[in-house]
Amino acid sequence: MILSGCSLLSPKDKEAEAMGIDTSGPAAFTLEVDAPKEVRALLEQHLELKRFRHQPDLQRRELTRLLGATDANVRELIGTMGYFSPSVTVELTDTPDEDTPRKVVVKVDPGPPTVIEKSEVRFTGVNASDELGTSQRLQIEENWPLQAGEQFSQSAWSSAKSGGLKELQKRRYPLARIDTSLANVDADTNKAQVNVTYDPGPAYTFGPLQIEGAERYDPIRIARIGRLPQGQEYDQQSMLDAQQRLVSSGYYDSVFLSLADSPLQTDTEAQRDEQRKNQGAAVTSPVIAKVREAKLQKWVFGVGLSTDTGPRLSIDHTYNKVPGLDWRAVSKLQIDKKNPLISTQLVGLPGEDLWRWFAGGKLERAPAGDFYTNSAQMRFGRSKAEDRIERNLYLQYDYAKTQGDGAPPGASSLLANYGWTARYFDNNLLPTSGFGLAAEAGIGTTLTPQRSPFGRITGRWLSLIPVGDRDEETRRRSRLQLKVGVGAALAKKDVDLPTTVMFLTGGDNTVRGYGYQSIGARTENGRVIAGRYLAMGSVEWQRPITIKGNTQDFEHTLFIDAGTVGDEINNLYTRVGIGTGMRWKSPVGPIQADIAWGAQAQKLRLHLRLGFTF
Secondary structure, eight states, rough: OEEEEEEEEHHHHHHHHTTTOOEEEEEEEEEEESSSSHHHHHHHHOGGGGGGOOOOTTTHHHHHHHHTTHHHHHHHHHTTTTTOOEEEEEEEETTTSSSEEEEEOOOEEOOOOOOOEEEEEEESTTTTOOGGHHHHHHHHHHTOOOOTTBBOOOHHHHHHHHHHHHHHBBBBBBEEEEEEEEEETTTTEEEEEEEEEEEEEOOOEEEEEEEEEESSSSHHHHHHHEEEEEEEEBHHHHHHHHHHHHHHSSSEEEEEETTTOOOOSSSHHHHHHHHHHHOSSSEEEEEEEEEOOOSSEEEEEEEETTTTTTTEEEEEEEESSOTTTOOOOEEEEEEEEEEOEEEEEEEEOOOSSEEEEEEEEEEEEEEEETTEEEEEEEEEEEEEESSSSSEEEEEEEEEEEEESSOOOOOOOOOEEEEEEEEESSSSSOOOOSSEEEEEEEEEEEEEEOHHHHHHHEEEEEEEEEEEEEOOTTTTTOOEEEEEEEEEEEEEEOOOOOOOSBBBBOTTSSSSSTSOOOOEEEEEESSSSSOBSSSEEEEEEEEEEEETTTTTEEEEEEEEEEEEEEEGGGGGGGOOEEEEEEEEEEEEEEEEEEEEEEETTEEEEEEEEEEEEEO
């Protein structure tokens, strides 16, 4: 067995090793720093003298020579904190009765801190007065942290300069640079004058997105998936978003975006300056996406467990370019005791208007209250995804046969649907604030056992609202999660609708404290079945907590869920679940574990869920 040496070191030893300090031998002397807290922490970590504590056979004469350089070393280090007139005393004492033969005490009085007397931010170059960049320049000037009267430090000075530069580079001016900068410190008066001059450089506008490295897949149509805002001013976040969409599309294993008309990383500073001068005040630049294509086919074999449906096996197959269609086919086989299914979906590439065609089919067996339903579904339509909004327009065929004593007859239908979804979360994978809103409306006809028109509407809303002040330990805020869902299948009372177009609720993501799809309408003999009307809501308080020193990844929750399903609006009975749980931001996504009490069911249930979806 071979063990990594680093894994056996204490945190202090790891830090010392990273700094190139030998801690393997006995200590040649003890080092103490007598100084204010912040100064002491800096010196204890970075003093050059620390490197020689475990030097073998270190003689007093050699140690005395090293101590002679300590004064300058201390002044250099605390100068970065803005202290330029310190008083430094170094004492060496023999300690024959101690574990180490000598003791070194470094006493430091840092003196008065250096205070900023004057601070200036200026702009130069062809876009120094660019009207469209006024807001960015004002943002830099108004948020400049080193105002007169503030304490000066090297880290604050460096941070202020880089912060202003990033503000320019993130929008409109990707080639912005610092033209000049000066921090003039008077150690006699402990005053500092600082000034920085930024050169924004040319203003960039996005040109077309061009894909390099394409072999199998259509580079022009796939480029539309990136949704780069061609013709709009450069925005760093827009480029990152486009890059992420291309990576997430499944057509590429890696994607790197860059501006075509920008200096190369290998260019010298003189070459970069020359190119800036030649470009003038404005540039429209194509964006180059260097890609490595994904394989034509992909198989994924999975094993899973759900508190809703139990253990399952799954096989997923993706074919990125179906012969003759150039569409992607995604097929799935799920072996599950409660919810087996087989499905396939074909999706085309976006057209110039960003709409894409899709078609799909599914065979499924699923619990439906106290019954089981065997169903078939087919869809054909178009969809469009934008930054925040997703739209779907499709025709859907449903057939459902419910099994069990007293089950309704099998039925089929054809429905034309329009769906609209808006996602305004701060992060679609791990949101902490924002909201989502979705609505769907359809009109169609039943096909069997009788023909009759009907309609279907659904709506969903979820909001995350930060509340209170930041927790002192975690520096995070608590929040409320509010959720509402409604649905209605509108038809004559005597019309038989497929179970799959009606509603059930209950389970991990709806009303906790109840089994999966266990809340529904009632048959004449009192058994639970899918109903025509749905209403559900949830209030959840999410509070940051610390576990084993981790202040960022865990939350505790308290919640109350309520939901109802029925065939008549005036005859709905609400089911309520209350409980508590934990949230963990795991490497594979958010994991939630909840324990909930179903007030009407009089049962305690465990609910587990991975990921966030809306």
